[in-house]
Amino acid sequence: RVHFFYLERDICSSLGLIAPSLYLHETDATMEDCKIKTTCDELDQFLSSLSQSNIPSPDVLHASPTTSDIHHHGDILAIVSSTNTEAYRCKCSFQIVEDVNENLACVIRENGTIYHLPDGIFPPANFRIREAMRCLINLLNKRSDHTFIRLRDNLTSVTFDSSWDEKECLLTLHYGPPGISQSCCEEWKQEAQIVCDMCQFVRVTGRSKGIQLFVSESNYISPVADANDPILEEGIIQDTLWLILQKSSIDESSIHRVESVSMVQPKQSSDAMNVKIQYQKPATAFQHPNAGVMLTSLHWILNTLTKVAQQHITTTIPNAASTKLRLLEMYNGAGAHTIPLAKSMLLSEIIAVELDERLVNACRNNCRLNNCLKGEASDQDQTLVEVFKGDAADCAAKTLRCIHKKNILSTDTSPNEISNNGTNDYNEFDILLVDPPRQGLDKTVCEMAIKGTFTQLIYISCGRRALIRDLKLLCTDFDIEDLAVIDLFPGTDAVETLIHLKRKMTL
Secondary structure, eight states, X not given: OOTTSOOXXXXXXXTOOOOHHHHTSOOOHHHHHHHHHHHHHHHHHHHHTSOOSSXXXXXXXXOOOOGGGEEEETTEEEEOOTTOSSSXXXXXXXXXXXXXXXXXXXXXXXXXXXXXXXXXXXTTBOHHHHHHHHXXXXXXXXXXXXXXXXXXXXXXXXXXXXXXXXXXXXXXXXXXXXXXXXXXXXXXXHHHHHHHHHTTOSEEEEEETTEEEEEEOTTOOOSOOOTTOTHHHHOEEEEEEEEEEEEOSSOTTTOEEEEEEESSOOOOOTTOEEEEEEEEEETTSXXXXXXXXXXXXXXXXXXXXXXXXXXXXXXXXTTOSOOSEEEEEESOTTTTTHHHHHHTTOEEEEEEEESOHHHHHHHHHHHXXXXXXXXXXXXXXXXXXXXXXXXXXXXXXXXXXXXXHHHHHHHHSOHHHHHHTTOSSSSOOSEEEEOOOTTOXXXXXXXXXXXXXXXXXXXEESOHHHHHHHHHHHTTXXXXXXXXXXXXXXXXXXXXXXXXXEEOOOO
């Protein structure tokens, strides 16, 4: 396992990462192109085995620019290409070593070999984390006013978490045995407060066995009003992004086209509507570690749903009770996709399912923050979201049982009696959106997709082999409408694949 490359869903162990020493130099663009080509070739080979006609070829997408693409370094303005293979990670972990002069340094380790960072820079880290690394190490090695003895004692590793827009950064200090002494907690907090303020961390947390301490930036105002909220123990990362919506010519009353998704507040325009989306994410739970890829994927999803909504509204019976679509989202996390989908005004309702309780609570809170949580939103006419805690496979199995029950009832029961039995609402969705970990979908989820009422399926994959396995099942009943590939983590063999499937027409 490559320790320096911190991925919350245990991706490292099977990604086949290149040697970390190569990470300390400029990434070879040829290697990155080869990775994308290999992925496209694998997809093409699979697609050619299908009976489907008019099979699309994979599009190659590039990570969207974020606020990190323009940085001031003294008097020099550095502009970083959106396709650059550096400065993209917003979460990084490093081990700490001490040299013969008692100076600390961040290092990466692979198979027992320690790799030092030239000039203390880790190329994949975004600019906010690079600045934070440099500031922290300089302070810990300072020999004058403050020696930071308590922060240094038994320090084994550090983790940096930044917001997608790089405005916030959190630091976690990890301690090995014997850890942080109970008698030194106040001294630790005093030293941590200096580091927090001088390096402009939103929060500095210390973790050792049985002890967790934290301090916040002196002028920091907590976004959580309840001092007893458990999320405060983990730390909160705040982010804001913007949707720029334009009216569609097809239906001026309901369908909007997503012009762009941005971390930067857009200018007001008479022919567009700017929608602000706010996030609060627990620092210890999963969030997308590559902001540029997240923006690109989100924009692709929204564009795909716009096309689906436009096609649907042109084929829906006029004056129907609802011309908008219902969406079931599985593996929704803290709502990175959920909230923008709700605010895009493309859907009538979203049901979101997530297993991690921290992310369930975060998603509900983010829906509340953006006024789209069902039962609490002030505008009940907009797209409302319900968030449920549950395993995707278990939810799929429950849905399949309801489908089976409905099928049995339908043979000798009237439609009204079926509805009264409560079996109608479990699977009456139009669209299924899944964004699973690299292991892909449970077979039960694929079976639910096939036997359910879904006419459209959007699959966001970070596991190439699992994706092909799942598509072999899904493509018995679905055709591939569109697909795209984007470099997920430059310097590794990881890509993100975006697939839009449409149910086959039945004669």
